[in-house]
Amino acid sequence: MGQRRQIAGILFASPWIVGFLLLIAYPFLISIYWSFCRFDLINAPRWVGFDNYRRLVDEVASGDGFGLALQNTLYYALLSVPLSIVLGIGLAVMLSWNLRGQSVYRTIFFLPAMVPVVAASILWLWLLDPQDGIVNYLLGRLGVPPQNWLTQSRSAVSVAGLEQITGWWNGTRPLKLFGSKDALVLMALWSVGNAMIIFLAAMGDVPKSLYEAARIDGAGPLRRFWHVTIPMLTPVIFFNLVMGLIRSVQTFTSIYILSEGTGQPGQSMLVFSLHLFLSAFSDLEMGYASAMAWVMFVLLVVCTLLLFRTSKHWVHYRAMQ
Amino acid sequence: MKNWISICILVAVAAGLWFSGRLAYRQASIPEHFRGRSEVLFWHFWGGADRDVVDDVVLRFNQSQSEYYVRAIAVPGNNLEAKLFLSIAGGDPPDLVNQDDPIVGDWGARGAIEPVDAFATQDELKQLERFLFPAARSLGSYRNRLYAICNGLDIRALYYNQTELERFGLQPPRTIDELNHIAQTISPPDSTTNPDYFAYLPDSRRLWAWGYVFGGKFYDERSSQVLLDSQPIQQATQWIAQFGRWYGSDTINVFRRGDQSLPGKTFPLLPVENDAMVGRYVLMMDGQWRTRDIDAFTRRRAELGLPAPTFGVCPLPFPTEGAPDAGWVNGNFFVVPRGAKNPRGAMAFMKFWIGVDDPQQAAVTCAQGGWIPVSQSVVDDLEFQSFLRRQPLFSEFVRLAASPNQHPVPVIPGALFLKRTVEHTAEAAISNPEQSIEQLLQRADARIQQRLDEMSHALR
Numbered sequence: 001m002g003q004r005r006q007i008a009g010i011l012f013a014s015p016w017i018v019g020f021l022l023l024i025a026y027p028f029l030i031s032i033y034w035s036f037c038r039f040d041l042i043n044a045p046r047w048v049g050f051d052n053y054r055r056l057v058d059e060v061a062s063g064d065g066f067g068l069a070l071q072n073t074l075y076y077a078l079l080s081v082p083l084s085i086v087l088g089i090g091l092a093v094m095l096s097w098n099l100r101g102q103s104v105y106r107t108i109f110f111l112p113a114m115v116p117v118v119a120a121s122i123l124w125l126w127l128l129d130p131q132d133g134i135v136n137y138l139l140g141r142l143g144v145p146p147q148n149w150l151t152q153s154r155s156a157v158s159v160a161g162l163e164q165i166t167g168w169w170n171g172t173r174p175l176k177l178f179g180s181k182d183a184l185v186l187m188a189l190w191s192v193g194n195a196m197i198i199f200l201a202a203m204g205d206v207p208k209s210l211y212e213a214a215r216i217d218g219a220g221p222l223r224r225f226w227h228v229t230i231p232m233l234t235p236v237i238f239f240n241l242v243m244g245l246i247r248s249v250q251t252f253t254s255i256y257i258l259s260e261g262t263g264q265p266g267q268s269m270l271v272f273s274l275h276l277f278l279s280a281f282s283d284l285e286m287g288y289a290s291a292m293a294w295v296m297f298v299l300l301v302v303c304t305l306l307l308f309r310t311s312k313h314w315v316h317y318r319a320m321q
Numbered sequence: 322m323k324n325w326i327s328i329c330i331l332v333a334v335a336a337g338l339w340f341s342g343r344l345a346y347r348q349a350s351i352p353e354h355f356r357g358r359s360e361v362l363f364w365h366f367w368g369g370a371d372r373d374v375v376d377d378v379v380l381r382f383n384q385s386q387s388e389y390y391v392r393a394i395a396v397p398g399n400n401l402e403a404k405l406f407l408s409i410a411g412g413d414p415p416d417l418v419n420q421d422d423p424i425v426g427d428w429g430a431r432g433a434i435e436p437v438d439a440f441a442t443q444d445e446l447k448q449l450e451r452f453l454f455p456a457a458r459s460l461g462s463y464r465n466r467l468y469a470i471c472n473g474l475d476i477r478a479l480y481y482n483q484t485e486l487e488r489f490g491l492q493p494p495r496t497i498d499e500l501n502h503i504a505q506t507i508s509p510p511d512s513t514t515n516p517d518y519f520a521y522l523p524d525s526r527r528l529w530a531w532g533y534v535f536g537g538k539f540y541d542e543r544s545s546q547v548l549l550d551s552q553p554i555q556q557a558t559q560w561i562a563q564f565g566r567w568y569g570s571d572t573i574n575v576f577r578r579g580d581q582s583l584p585g586k587t588f589p590l591l592p593v594e595n596d597a598m599v600g601r602y603v604l605m606m607d608g609q610w611r612t613r614d615i616d617a618f619t620r621r622r623a624e625l626g627l628p629a630p631t632f633g634v635c636p637l638p639f640p641t642e643g644a645p646d647a648g649w650v651n652g653n654f655f656v657v658p659r660g661a662k663n664p665r666g667a668m669a670f671m672k673f674w675i676g677v678d679d680p681q682q683a684a685v686t687c688a689q690g691g692w693i694p695v696s697q698s699v700v701d702d703l704e705f706q707s708f709l710r711r712q713p714l715f716s717e718f719v720r721l722a723a724s725p726n727q728h729p730v731p732v733i734p735g736a737l738f739l740k741r742t743v744e745h746t747a748e749a750a751i752s753n754p755e756q757s758i759e760q761l762l763q764r765a766d767a768r769i770q771q772r773l774d775e776m777s778h779a780l781r
Contacts, residue, residue, distance in 0.1 A: 038779050041406040042433045042659070064768060131579035151574035153752065176571060261399055265574065266752055267745060281403035283738060284431065 035291035040284040052291035066292055068267055069275035075155060075181050076271060077248035080188035085240055088195035089233065093225065095196070096203050106200070113193030121257035124187050125150070145174040150258060152179035153266025180259070180268045187254055195240050202236040203229065234315040242304055249300060252277065272296055351390050355383060358390040361666035364405070365419040366398030374690040381682060382673045389666040405658060409433060414658035417667040420469070421653045423730035423740055425461055429468040430734040430780045434656040437467040440664035445672070452677055456650045456727050457695035463732050469654040470671045473692035475608050476718045476727065477530050477648050479637055480615075482589070484630035485599045494638040497560065500604065507603055510567035521604040522573055523561040528747035529649035529740070530606065531557040533728050536643045539743060540731040547773065549743065549766035550759065556640070558750050558758050565754035573751060576601070588614030589632065593621045598630045606637065609718035613691045616712065634717040647726035652695070675699070684708075691715070693722050735776040742769050 010017070035052055037045035059065040095106050112120070127135050128149035136146040154160035156177045167173035178186075206229060214224045230237075252273040255263075263270030263278075272292070280289035351360060367375045372395060379393045394415070396404060401418070408414040428434045438446055446467070450458070453471065461469035481493045489507055494500040500521060507520035523531070532539055537553030540546070548554060565573060580590055580601060588611045591600030615632050622629040636646050655671050657664050676683025680698040687694045688708035694700050700719055709716045721727060730740045746765040750758055 040431050040433075041410050042431055129578065130575040146575070148571055148575055151578045152571065262741075264745075264748070266748060281400075281406070284406070284427070 031290040031293060034287050035294050037287045038285075039287040039290075041280075041286055042284075045287065048287065052288045053295070055288060056291060056295055066272075066275065066295075069270050069272045072181060072263075072268060072270055073249055073272040075157070076184055076188075076251070077245060079157065079182075079185045080248055081241060081244040083185065083189055084192050084195055084244055085237055087189055088192050088199050088240065089230075089237075091192065091196045092199035092203055093229070095200055110193040110197060113191045113197075115191070117253045118257060120187070120191065121254045124183070124190075124254075125258060128183050128186075145176060147178040148176055149178060149183040150180050151265055152176070153268035155179040155181040155268070180265055183258065184251075184255060184269065187258075188248070188251075195244070198236055198240060199233060202233050206232040231316045235317055238307070238311050238315045242307055245303060245307075246300060249273070249296060351392075355390040358388060359663055359666055361389050361391045361417060361663050361670055362415040363391050363393045363417045363419075363667075363670065364396045364401065364415040365393060366396060366401055366421075367419075368395060371690055374686065377689065378674055378682075378686050381685075382670055385673065385682075386669070389663070389669055391666075391670050406433070409658050409660055412660055414660050416657065416661040416663045417670065418656050418658060419472070419653055420656055421475075421651060423651070423732065423736040425469045425654070425656070426463045426731070426733040426736050428656065429463040429466070433659055434468055435659060435661065435664060437461075437470065437657075437668075440657065441668055445668065445677075448677055452675075452696045452698065454695055454697070454722060455725065456722060456729070457652065459732065460650070460652055460729050461654050461732075469656045470675065471652050471654040471695045472671070472674050473687070473690070474650055474652040474695060474722050475610075476650055476693060476721045477527070477606050477608050477637070478634050478717055478721060480605050480607055480611060481633050481635065482599055482603045482630050483633050485603045493633060493635045494604070495635070496638050497640045497643070500638045503604065504564075504567075508568070516568075516572070516576065518599055518601050518603070519568070519576065521564075521602060522568075522577065523564050523751065524577070524606065525561070525748035525751055526744050527606055527649070528554075528557060528561060528743055529730065530637060530647075531561060532743075533649055533726065534637045534639045534643050534647045535560070536639075536647075538728075540733065540739065542731060542733065545733075545773070545777065547739070547766050547770045549746070549769065550762040553642070555759060555762055558747060558762060561747055562750040562754040562758055565751040570752040570754065589618055589630070591618075593618060594625060594627070596627065598628065609693055609715055610691055612712055612714040612718075615714065632714065634714045636717070636721060644726040646721055646724035647728075648721065648724075650722070650727040650729050652729075653692075676702075693718055697723070733773070734780055735773045738772055738776075739769055 034045055036047060036049060038048045038051070039045035056066045060067040060070060063071070091109055095102065095109060099105070115123070127133050130136060130146055130148055130151055133149070135149065140146060154164075156179070161177055164173065164175060164177050168175035210228050210232070211224055214228050219227065249272055251271065255269050255271055255274055256277075259265075259269035259274070261274075261278075263274050276289050276292050276296075279285045279292065351358065363379070365375055375393060375395075379391045382391055383389075401420075402422075402424075405414065405418060425434075429436065437449070441449070449467065449470065454474070456474060457471035458467070460471045460474075461467050479494070483493075485507070486493065486503070489503075491503050491506065492499075494503055504520040508516065508518075529539070532554045535553040535557040537551055537557060538548050539554065541548055588607070589600040590602065590605075591597060612634075619629040637648050639645055639647060655667070655674075657667050661667060672678060673682060674686065675695050676686075676699045680696070680702045681704050683694060683696075683699045684702035684704035686692070687699060688705055691712075694705060699705055709719065730736050733739070742765055746761060750756075750761060
């Protein structure tokens with residue numbers, strides 16, 4: 001009977017098992033082999049040893065191709081992930097206040113996360129239009145000159161951005177700070193609803209007794225937030241950090257739409273996923289694209305492991321109990 | 322009892338799947354009156370008004386003979402390559418595909434597409450040789466072998482707003498100096514902080530055209546050398562970058578982006594209901610398909626009781642050492658993928674489309690779609706001549722199509738990479754005009770050369 005149940009269980013799970021083996025496990029494993037080959041999808045793969053990996057290293061050194069994609073991806077990840085966490089926590093704190101219409105506010109702030117990414121990208125194309133977009137209009141009302149959101153390759157957090165700020169400070173040029181990569185970060189922040197909901201749920205789990213104890217000890221709202229809320233949220237912050245990092249490297253659709261599939265302007269939106277797609281399906285370099293995917297996979301694993309290592313020092317799991 | 326319910330649900334789902342599958346199959350199968358013919362599966366990327374034209378050609382072909390049935394499937398253009406290669410790898414490709422990217426050399430060298438001599442007879446090859454314009458032949462030939470059959474040329478020329486030029490006492494430009502004079506007269510470099518319109522702005526994608534106009538070549542196919550840092554290309558790039566110096570790269574980028582978001586835009590980039598007599602540009606390089614937009618714009622203005630500016634078309638102005646009637650030509654072409662099941666049917670359809678045996682059919686298609694024929698026989702057809710009389714601006718493009726100075730992107734493996742990198746380099750030149758253009762081109766030249774050499778080595 002036990003064996004029959006086992007077989008029945010496997011049979012019921014077999015559609016998933018077959019799908020997993022054919023559509024995930026096989027491509028995953030075969031791409032290791034392809035990464036050592038020259039493969040154009042049409043002809044049989046030809047073994048080239050470490051050529052593809054050597055090319056990746058060369059491109060990192062020269063700042064072209066993969067090197068440029070890596071820089072752009074890093075910029076996007078390093079800005080969008082921490083800012084999403086900070087904004088997510090900030091919104092979660094505000095939405096936890098006992099206000100009238102609290103659930104309405106929660107719904108409003110979560111709604112952007114529900115918008116399909118294609119629709120959201122088209123919407124942002126309009127919002128960030130340098131001449132007729134509402135973002136520049138609103139900035140103009142605040143006295144800020146219009147920004148070249150999707151037309152400028154230089155970005156805010158860069159040497160060129162610093163030059164812009166000093167030029168503006170000295171009165172020699174208007175403050176045209178934000179570029180296309182900043183537009184991507186802004187778009188990522190707009191859909192912070194998912195992270196916010198997780199933080200909100202985690203905040204609901206913080207024992208009231210801890211706040212009461214802190215209050216008895218004379219801690220004000222800011223201290224309670226810093227010494228009670230934040231430590232209790234660290235497991236969730238850690239989760240969002242790791243997932244956000246992975247997601248930021250995988251972001252494709254919005255960037256494809258905003259840059260019209262080219263990574264323009266000035267290849268500033270040529271992120272890793274777009275470069276991989278163009279290499280594989282436009283330039284027919286599946287071997288090079290596979291090598292790139294594996295390098296990114298290893299880099300992501302290393303980053304995640306490093307984060308796990310550091311988590312011992314700042315993530316307080318026991319505090320949840 | 323529960324088991325019975327589960328079995329009933331499973332049977333119902335299976336029956337539903339079977340029924341919907343049958344329905345889909347019946348819808349996808351050959352219509353009753355074309356039964357018994359061999360099917361030609363044709364993938365194309367046309368949408369909107371062009372799709373109606375394609376459907377009409379397909380219908381006319383299907384009605385014109387009794388051997389083949391063409392089934393046209395519109396596949397979104399941006400992912401067509403990925404789908405095509407997967408279908409070739411999977412052994413089930415379409416019989417015919419339409420393309421407009423410079424992929425003939427690359428796909429031909431990889432064996433992704435069949436050379437035309439693999440399925441055409443010797444007579445047909447000779448016929449095509451005589452029939453096609455030189456530009457149409459060169460678009461489809463790789464290493465002197467025809468891999469693609471061009472079905473429509475795309476030519477660029479300079480559109481001008483005659484009314485606006487006359488307001489300034491200017492004439493359409495014939496030389497680069499005259500174009501510079503117009504630009505500086507109508508849009509002086511120091512008075513364009515918040516411009517409503519420009520006399521002319523270069524587009525980085527059009528360095529291809531200006532390079533040929535300045536008398537240059539981007540690649541020498543005999544020596545396999547990239548010529549991006551050659552003198553004519555340098556001069557063309559310097560000239561384009563000069564607009565970045567005049568107006569500022571930010572202003573140019575923002576203004577160009579604004580072209581995309583104009584509400585109710587038509588090609589003159591002026592809303593039809595607007596009182597103004599000038600759109601966003603006085604001069605603009607674009608293709609022959611814009612004549613249709615100008616026609617529609619002018620008619621709509623007349624309906625609204627508004628005067629419309631007069632537009633004209635002239636060849637691209639050239640410098641003293643440049644080439645007259647020069648430019649970058651590309652076009653739409655057919656390719657037969659490797660493993661296609663019905664290449665003979667595909668050949669019959671291609672011949673019908675371009676008018677090898679019946680130029681009048683092709684003349685009807687070109688007139689409907691506003692496409693430039695690929696052969697003088699189609700241009701000379703009464704049907705097309707009548708179209709030209711109705712669309713005088715179009716005639717200039719047809720004349721330019723026969724010019725020997727119209728060149729495509731070189732038909733070589735890696736042409737797409739070459740094209741993209743040239744465009745990125747031109748964009749970098751406009752965005753940062755203060756940098757050394759010579760060094761910029763030298764760097765790009767070296768990068769392209771290295772990649773093309775690697776590709777050619779890999780495909781050997």
